[in-house]
Amino acid sequence: MEKDDIKYKNYLQILNEELVPAMGCTEPISIAYAAAKAREALGAIPEKVVVEASGNIIKNVKSVIVPNTGGLKGIEASVAAGIIAGEAEMKLQVISSVKEEDKQLIKEYLSNNSIEVEFKETSFIFYIQINAFYKDSYVKVRIVNYHTNIVLIEKDGKVIYEKDANASKEEGLSDKTLLNVEDIIDFANSVDIKDIENIIGRQIEYNSRIAEEGLKNSYGANIGKVLFSTYGSDVKVRAKAKAAAGSDARMNGCELPVVIISGSGNQGMTASLPVIEYANELNVSKEKLYRAVVLSDLITIHQKTGIGRLSAYCGAISAGAGSGAGIAYLYGGGYKEIAHTIVNALSIVSGIVCDGAKASCAAKIAAGVDAGILGYHMYKQGQQFRDGDGIVKKDVEATISSVGKLAKEGMKETDKKIISIMIQ
Known part of the structure; x- marks a missing residue:
């Protein structure tokens, strides 16, 4: 993707607006x-x-x-x-x-x-x-x-x-309808690192710091610590535990900042921290890490575009699929590997509900990241969920669209019932 391409400029602006x-x-x-x-x-x-x-x-x-x-x-x-x-x-x-x-x-x-x-x-x-x-x-x-x-x-x-406001639009923000998986991969491969260095560097720095804080001290249900003490320190565990620990801290009063995605710090951490752990494990270059994180970020935002910022659908699931895509990229995966990772991940955990921000978000993050990792390894072993398996459609874009409809339209009544239960 060339720097003067409208999509290049659009994707870069989306990152600047969302990763704050x-x-x-x-x-x-x-x-x-x-x-x-x-x-x-x-x-x-x-x-x-x-x-x-x-x-x-x-x-x-x-x-x-x-x-x-x-x-x-x-x-x-x-x-x-x-x-x-x-x-x-x-x-x-x-x-x-x-x-x-x-x-x-x-x-x-x-x-x-x-x-x-x-x-x-x-x-x-x-x-x-x-x-x-x-x-x-x-x-x-x-x-x-x-x-x-x-x-x-x-x-x-x-x-x-x-100023005017429409319930179905986000006035003042860049058009996200130009996002698609194939072009996101192209952008991740071709983006000038200087254009993303500050914003992605800040995301890595801030989110890593709060994850370490979550592991160092006691916050909420300490899901990150439970994962480590129960399952050891394999990279798959570290990827889940670091993201969960960041949420442990953030949901329970930690005063460190995070870099958010789609208005959510939990999603910002889930999209980045597992990718950082795998990059460390694989000893890839800083440039490769940055490209993988950009990919994960934009895949997460792409999914959330059809869902909306708030819904009954847990946003950590979108970010978990995004991090799975970023991990597939670190392993050298291209469009096919990344697309199948996303579809597999969404098939596993779509439907986890959002019942508000709280300590249990960390556990849902761990489940979302686990699905992203499993989704990649399924495809590497020749296994996948196929068109017609539930909400799975014939390609990744159609599947993402299906999940968006499920979350935004299908779960409206679920959202009302969750809210009713919570405020009774």
């Missing part, structure tokens, strides 16, 4: 970002806050620890952190600079002020509105579709900022 740093689970951080913007527009610390949120936001914030809050969980903690210590200009790192004394102020704010959470019936799967009140003044800040996409800031009835 974030500290903490991205849905609570998005709420903290909206709260920080509301305080900024209000010009005062609000006395009362009403949060309107879609079911998927409530689901993904309910059980996860918000970093830099001293172990607090949920929407209320996210709001308080954003109001008291948020730096809105930092976006998804909005509460990365919280001081120790701020943590006590956050707890005091929660104790002394009213924060109400309302379930919002809306066509937007991703919907957050912060309504902040101080004396006779109020501010509304609304985010839809993705984590930093503010579409409304209103103060005392006057619109300060507004």
Whole structure:
């Protein structure tokens, strides 16, 4: 693929938009970002806050620890952190600079002020509105579709900022419909390393660091440690354990940043950390590693395009298939090996549900990575799932499309039931 090719530029822009740093689970951080913007527009610390949120936001914030809050969980903690210590200009790192004394102020704010959470019936799967009140003044800040996409800031009835939003589109982001497996492989093979060096280097550095932290200390259910202690340190185990350990730490209050994919740190770690482990095992060059990670990232994003950022379908499955593709690439695989790896992986674990961000995400990540690795080794041994085997279609693009329909359309009622169970 030539540098002046429209797809080359498009793929590069997608990477720049999607692979951004974030500290903490991205849905609570998005709420903290909206709260920080509301305080900024209000010009005062609000006395009362009403949060309107879609079911998927409530689901993904309910059980996860918000970093830099001293172990607090949920929407209320996210709001308080954003109001008291948020730096809105930092976006998804909005509460990365919280001081120790701020943590006590956050707890005091929660104790002394009213924060109400309302379930919002809306066509937007991703919907957050912060309504902040101080004396006779109020501010509304609304985010839809993705984590930093503010579409409304209103103060005392006057619109300060507004832009159109469509529930089926992600306005302001690059067109992802140009993604396909064959062209992604071409891009991974031909991209000028200088064009991706900083962004992929940062992904490798940040995500490796939080994985090591997850193994070093105790977080959540310590899935990474359990994998090591149970199964040893074979590369297949390391690939799963490192990705799981990163999630152990991130879901349970670790204050280190990660580089996300499709708005998800878990997906950003799952797409990269297993590939890094296999690259170390195979002793490949830095350039080969970078190309393999780019491949995994874009394969993950390609799958998520048809699914959406939030759904009842666990995004770690998409990233696990992406990492399997990256591992196949490290072994010298081309289109055939990579395509069959993806199809096999998706056949194994599609259907694992997303019941919100929490400690068990790490175990689901391990399952997704395991399926990616198995998918590759199946094909190497002449085994594969074929057209007509359940949701498997005649080629990789058709299979990815099938999974997208399953996740986005077929699992709508599943999503509603999950949310209902969680908020009863």
